[in-house]
Amino acid sequence: MVGGGEGAFIGAVHRMAARLDDRWTLVAGAFSSDPERSRAFGLGLGLDPDRSYGDFAEMARAEAARPDGIDAVAIVTPNAAHFAPARAFLEAGVAVICDKPLTTGPAEAKALSDLVARTGLPFVLTHNYSGYPMVRHARDLVARGVLGPIRVVQAEYAQDWLARDLPGNRQADWRGDPDKAGPGGALGDIATHAFHLAAFVTGETPSAVSAETSRFVAGRRLDDDVQARLRWAGGARGQLWASQVAIGASNGLRLRVIGADAALDWSQEEPDYLRFARLGEAPQVLRRGGPGLSPAAEGATRLPAGHPEGYLEGFAQIYADAADLLLAHRAGQAPPDRLSGLPGVREGVEGVAFITAAVRSAAADGAWISLSEEAA
Template identity: 45%
Template sequence: MKSFEQPIRIGMVGGGPGAGIATAHRAGLRMDGRYDLVAGVFSRDLDKSRQAARELGVDESRVYASYEAMAVAEAAREDGIEAVAVVTPNASHHPVSKVFLEHGIHVICDKPLTDDFDKALELHRLAEDRGLIFTLTHNYASHAMVREAARRVRRGDLGAIRMVQGEFASGWAAGDVESDTDNKQAAWRTDPDQAGEASVIYDLGTHIHHLARYVSGLELESLAADLSTVVPNRRVYDNANVMLRFAGGARGALWITMAATGAEHGLRLRVVGSKASLEWCHEDPHHLQIRYPDGRREVLAQGGATLSADAEELTRIGLGHPEGFLESFANIYSEAAGAIAATRTGSRPARDELGYPSTADGVLGLEFVDAVRLSAATDGRWTAVGQLEL
């Protein structure tokens, strides 16, 4: 390997025993050999953090009692981490990310960017001012067939975009998950202090909002929202219906819930144009459907010969070998690794329009959250969005 091809030295904050999403992050950072996980604060409990380090093959001398101590110590080491993966609950994304940025360390953070719009904007400006790479893991946009969908929209295959319909109808919290004391995800995702009262929007809504923007290439102009709690005694909103108006006149709608009884992951997007429409579903991620006015339906498969270079770059094996959730994380981590490696020689390559999600996407996601909350609080009033210049 040349020096700039050496794996990125990365640390992790969060991701101790029972932290589900951290498993996907670790699979993603390791899949293509672009990173070495060398340090971490895997739990608030130092003993549990050390246990996690042993299981992950991380030297216990580089397990820290706090993320602040980790940032200071690693920034001072000649072989210190170049990047950190932040896989903690929403409320801590801002303070954790901020301290590493302040110490010159690139950040790869789980979504949402923060739990507050102003804090998100602060992180965006800090990363820009310091010339650091900040990657947000909206991983669904890194599925090969989602990238194919976005490319086909950009090159005009669908014609003028008229409608965008998305749903993230998950059933994981359709029951009384709060009573399961061993369910760490439920413990924080249904806690308004950790996940926000509008938990379903922070958790699932920011994903489908980003996916709708990413594939359609459109930005929101206004929205009207209804928030509700369908599971008795729950302290956060678990269901939302949002109508959308896009710049340029297209219309849309989103259904977002974590309480759809019997549903699996439930992520689906449809984009309707004047020439054709497309549909992608997370539970069948390696296929993309295209429908035409004459009734024809084309089903594109990942690895197929007619796909764009964009989709080919995100495909590891080929036709007939499905790639999914973990590979989507690997795609984000690999694209981020390329950008981080470039900074070793003092450059900061421009991010491709269809590349890894950035702080700008995170800020727009928090703007969406705030607009949904405001609209719902005013009985579904149409609320302006998309007024930012980033």
């Protein structure tokens, strides 16, 4: 692991999720930009002193040279610190599991994409919400044409934890610092999740965005609210709202997809349920672990219905899929078909293109910006 040391939220989440299915063991790490703190944190986790590193570059060199070196590295640093370790480990021949967004700019995103193509190494982006069983069932419904041609896609991600200034809060501080977070605040932190969720379920990436970003809290340097319109090449239209100043909201990620024949509605705060309606019929509530679900949903289910699954299990599914991807790569085999939607470097490039296009659009009073131009 690179990053995720003392005081970090997401590092602990990754460590718990990675071991949930007994597919991964943490054996090495560079957990902080301070070498002594990094080594001390690794020792506190019970790692071998020889594998508690002072920095990621040292770790990449040493692990690549070991006969029992790491199989993959998980990068869980602030956004601006994704590119350098990802490049270092790919160049050392190590597969990468990286938190989103991929990078803070399109040039670095393209450089990583080119490096993945050149090395052929597995690269997984941890858009964890795509690991939820009912999200995977929603994707299956769309892919099988059950909804008919898609007309409308509505995505939102509402939180309230940044509704006030939080001086001294490490999580708030780096997310509000352009040097660490990149050009987007709520854009890079949560809007990217809503964007990827919409693309994952529909099976298509939006082609253009028109955005307005706001900084409602005085002194804030990055956006804390995003209102965007989306266009799909196939004719679907949509809206995306992401806010970290939405008082009363905790982790309100929601997606509605409306086709010509049917519609679906999923909320992260009630993740075991998918609301589904056919035109002219009574709406249904489909339940995780219940009858009639797709193999994609069943394969991501761990517990019987009625035992809630959620955030950690979604992350765990990404890690389990990453293990299967790595094993297929080692065996010289094509990845199983069920891994076709696993987010990787391509989705990372698309996410960075969305952030970049939304920032440009907002600066141009909501002008429509092509995502393909930003991803080029």
